[in-house]
Amino acid sequence: MNNVVLREVSSAEDAIKVAEFFRTVWQDGDDVAPFDLILAAVHVGAYCVIAEVDGHAVGASFGIRGSFNSENILHSHVTAATVSGVGFQIKQHQMEWATENSIDAITxxxxxxxxxxxxxxxxxxxxxxxxxxxxxxxxxxxxxxxxxxxxxxxxxxxxxxxxxxxxxxxxxxxxxxxxxxxxxxxxxxxxxxxxxxxxxxxxxxxxxxxxxxxxxxxxxxxxxxxxxxxxxxxx
Structure with missing residues (x-):
């Protein structure tokens, strides 16, 4: 979809929007990524992106930096999309972000x-x-x-x-x-x-x-x- 806009999350408002989007996907369960955790993690270098169409969330991803087998990794803790093709766009964005941030692998x-x-x-x-x-x-x-x-x-x-x-x-x-x-x-x-x-x-x-x-x-x-x-x- 050409009208999908991907934005990196940095504000409390966006973190809330991401947490609420995840909540609509994983209904009736615990928060998979509470907004305060997203905001705190992003503040110290974590990854979070929201995909929107006309200002409405259609996808999001939240991940943290870590180490695995002596490599610097981005661990993508949760990713979801409600529109076909958006998940692939998010993974491509992850790859670009990881490349720019000296990450060896995404898990x-x-x-x-x-x-x-x-x-x-x-x-x-x-x-x-x-x-x-x-x-x-x-x-x-x-x-x-x-x-x-x-x-x-x-x-x-x-x-x-x-x-x-x-x-x-x-x-x-x-x-x-x-x-x-x-x-x-x-x-x-x-x-x-x-x-x-x-x-x-x-x-x-x-x-x-x-x-x-x-x-x-x-x-x-x-x-x-x-x-x-x-x-x-x-x-």
Missing amino acids: WTFDPLVRRNCYFNFVKLGAIAIEYLPNFYGSMTDSINLGDVSDRLFAYWSVKTKSTESSLASLRNAGPGEVVVEIPEDIETMRSLDLESALKVRMLVRDQLLDLMNTGWQVTAMTPDRTSLILSKTE
Whole structure:
């Protein structure tokens, strides 16, 4: 969308607007990023951007600086968009900001069972996943995640390679020595209709991914039909 305006957040007014936007996305749960935390973090060098159309929020992202494996990182704690294409624009803005601020990589967490998020992260962005984090946030109370456990993949997006374009190389068949792990077609619908079955599927995928990633495997791609994750062994 050409009429989307992205602005870096620096005022209490904008921090409140971002916090309220997140609240509309994760309904019925705790604040994912309270406005006072956003404002305090930005004051000491954190990242926060709001995407607007005609002054109305359609996307936002909040992240903090940190260190991981001796690299300077921007950890994107929460990103959301309600208009198609805005999420990709925000990630490109993150990459530009990270480059200008001497950041080595951008990291974030996401649910490994949501296929569209896997496609976005591995294929559109060209990120990889380097850790499996079981029930990372504990029990969540928002309407999206209610009743499920918060297993997450830890995504790693190298700033050095400046991967801001679509990475079709990450949509491929598994090669020799690689492992394929299937993920469900629609875990969100399954969770709403049959929570017990959804939890069984999650545990099955957890057992496979956790065993592999704890021994040096990384998620690097998806199969062309988008049904499965492809893992490669690190050197």
